[in-house]
Amino acid sequence: MAPELLGCVVETRVEGVLTSGVIVEVEAYVGPHDPASHAAERIGRTRRNEAMFGPPGRAYVYLIYGIHWCLNVVTAEEGYPAAVLVRGLEPLQGMEVMRSRRGGADALSRGPGRLGQALGITGALDGHDLSTPPLRLRPGWEVEPRDIARSPRIGIRRATDLELRFFIRDNPHVSGARV
DNA sequence: ACTCCGATTGTT
DNA sequence: ACAATCGGAGTA
Numbered sequence: 001m002a003p004e005l006l007g008c009v010v011e012t013r014v015e016g017v018l019t020s021g022v023i024v025e026v027e028a029y030v031g032p033h034d035p036a037s038h039a040a041e042r043i044g045r046t047r048r049n050e051a052m053f054g055p056p057g058r059a060y061v062y063l064i065y066g067i068h069w070c071l072n073v074v075t076a077e078e079g080y081p082a083a084v085l086v087r088g089l090e091p092l093q094g095m096e097v098m099r100s101r102r103g104g105a106d107a108l109s110r111g112p113g114r115l116g117q118a119l120g121i122t123g124a125l126d127g128h129d130l131s132t133p134p135l136r137l138r139p140g141w142e143v144e145p146r147d148i149a150r151s152p153r154i155g156i157r158r159a160t161d162l163e164l165r166f167f168i169r170d171n172p173h174v175s176g177a178r179v
Numbered sequence: 180a181c182t183c184c185g186a187t188t189g190t191t
Numbered sequence: 192a193c194a195a196t197c198g199g200a201g202t203a
Contacts, residue, residue: 027186036186038199048199066197068187085186105189113187155186175187 001075002028002084003148003166007141010071010089013134014120017097021089021109021119022140025167025174027153029072030082035158038062039081051127052081059135061116061126068113069121073130073137087154087165089115090173092140111175143168151177 003026011020029037029052039049051060051074060072060083076082089109091098098108098118109115116122121135130137151165154176167174 029186038186043200046199062186063196063198064185065187065195066185067195070186072186087186107188111187153186157185 001030001082002026002164003145005073005084005086005137006148006166006168007139007143009092009138009140010086010115010119011093011136011138012119012121017094017120019094019098019119020092021115021173022092023086023088024090024171025086025088026165027085027087028075028082028164028166029085030164031076032081034162036153036156036162037081037083040158045081049081052083054078054127057130057137059125059128059130061121061123061128063123064113069116069123070112071116071119071121071125085112086115087112088167088171088173088175089118090171091118110173 005023005026008023009020032041039052055078056074058074071086072083074083091108102118109118125135128135147169149169150163153165
């Protein structure tokens, strides 16, 4: 479910401005038995992780460290909490706006916090149906399986052994270590 | 009410 | 190495 999102396009239209990018890095958070998930068994169903329990094809957007909005795609059937965190995008459209939103920084959409900022994503989009504006997910590149690399997830403290991070080899918009 | 802490990023 | 910054979750 996670690697299939590589190559898909995320598109936003915020305040009338269109931005989009191709997904090049993701992480899966799967089910109540995934201790690193926001919907882990010990936490249960709460207001924050509600979208993770909803139908697939919606957004789960959360605020981390009081600063960064991060985008997930809900992937499992209703009632079973699973989502894929989008960690890296190759910019496609609206790069001027993205740069401006990023304060002129070089890295427009490498890393979950940066791409959230570049695309103007906020908590207002939590639970949003990804087949409709202003936040959409649509097909993009065909990605060959041999171009996909796998590694442990980044920045978590639990279940650090599970290899649930997937990314496109040699793509410069992948965050962290490119194994 | 009060504590601890995080699926991050930018600066020192 | 550390600060920024705030809401979620646990405890009471």
